[in-house]
Amino acid sequence: MSEFTKGVKQSDQALDGSNLRVLIIHARWNATVVDALVAGTRESLIERYNVKAENIEQRDVPGAYELPFAAQRLISQSQQQSSNLIANVTDTMNSLMDDIMESPSGQSGNKEGEASSAKVGKAGGPFDAVVCIGVLIKGATQHFEYISDSVSQGLMRVGLETGVPVIFGVLTCLTEEQALERAGLGPDKNNPGHNHGKDWGAAAVEMAMLKL
Numbered sequence: 001m002s003e004f005t006k007g008v009k010q011s012d013q014a015l016d017g018s019n020l021r022v023l024i025i026h027a028r029w030n031a032t033v034v035d036a037l038v039a040g041t042r043e044s045l046i047e048r049y050n051v052k053a054e055n056i057e058q059r060d061v062p063g064a065y066e067l068p069f070a071a072q073r074l075i076s077q078s079q080q081q082s083s084n085l086i087a088n089v090t091d092t093m094n095s096l097m098d099d100i101m102e103s104p105s106g107q108s109g110n111k112e113g114e115a116s117s118a119k120v121g122k123a124g125g126p127f128d129a130v131v132c133i134g135v136l137i138k139g140a141t142q143h144f145e146y147i148s149d150s151v152s153q154g155l156m157r158v159g160l161e162t163g164v165p166v167i168f169g170v171l172t173c174l175t176e177e178q179a180l181e182r183a184g185l186g187p188d189k190n191n192p193g194h195n196h197g198k199d200w201g202a203a204a205v206e207m208a209m210l211k212l
């Protein structure tokens with residue numbers, strides 16, 4: 001018998017996601033399967049990799065086709081908000097310094113700087129990784145091919161263009177049964193299949209922490 005086992009081998013690195021901010025975007029098409037995949041992703045992020053629940057943002061879009069656009073827009077917004085916050089804090093620090101330099105005792109009664117610094121937390125920071133989740137099931141027309149192709153290319157492009165890892169959490173299945181099995185919802189209660197969302201959570205943490 002072959003020793004080959006299909007699937008991803010776990011990373012040898014010790015991965016601690018406790019300081020990461022992760023965005024999950026999911027489609028509303030094929031919701032039963034998508035919901036199970038989202039749950040698998042969250043479970044892996046939180047329970048296996050210690051990502052804090054409050055550092056996971058979740059958004060939904062109509063269908064898988066919308067995932068690349070949503071990822072691009074939400075990543076850009078989070079990066080923009082974060083630069084605005086840094087600019088505000090820098091301004092406040094500068095005016096505090098001016099205050100201190102101008103005051104005869106060399107002290108400032110202004111507590112504004114403290115308050116602003118406290119706002120620079122993970123809650124408002126840029127996303128370290130994005131997991132895009134959808135389920136495409138082949139129908140009688142060419143829709144499946146067009147959407148699968150656009151979504152896979154689009155998500156890769158968003159990741160490369162923004163510098164934020166975008167995880168391809170899109171199942172492209174020929175049948176509903178295939179989709180259910182890949183979300184751990186197969187008909188065999190003893191072996192319902194592997195929930196791929198768990199691998200996507202792991203991939204998000206590993207790619208967010210990628211460094212030399």
Ligand code: DLZ
Nearest residue numbers: 027029062063064065134135136137143
């Ligand atoms: C139109 C369509 C079809 C036929 N199939 C799916 C599918 O299996 N999974 C999915 O996530 N979305 C599907 N959609 C919707 C498109 O992704 C998209 O939402 C619409 O074409 C509007 O742009």
